[in-house]
Amino acid sequence: MKNHTELKQIASQILSGMLANPHIYATISDEEGRGQQEQILILTAIEMAEKLIEKVEDRE
Numbered sequence: 456m457k458n459h460t461e462l463k464q465i466a467s468q469i470l471s472g473m474l475a476n477p478h479i480y481a482t483i484s485d486e487e488g489r490g491q492q493e494q495i496l497i498l499t500a501i502e503m504a505e506k507l508i509e510k511v512e513d514r515e
Contacts, residue, residue, distance in 0.1 A: 461508065462501070462504050462505065462508060465504035465507060465508065466497075466500045466501045466503070466504035467500075469500040469503050469504055470496060470497060470500035473496050473499070473500060474496065479496070480492070480496060
């Protein structure tokens with residue numbers, strides 16, 4: 456990864472999209488955003504961002 460800031464920004468945008476989708480994320484857990492479901496979504500968003508960055512870098 457060349458740029459951690461870029462990774463964080465892309466992951467944040469992916470995560471916000473997932474959190475806004477009621478089919479993926481209907482309600483906040485009892486752990487106030489720190490529950491297992493939230494952690495899974497965060498890790499998924501990071502993995503998706505990493506793969507997107509890798510694909511772009513491979514094309515360059």
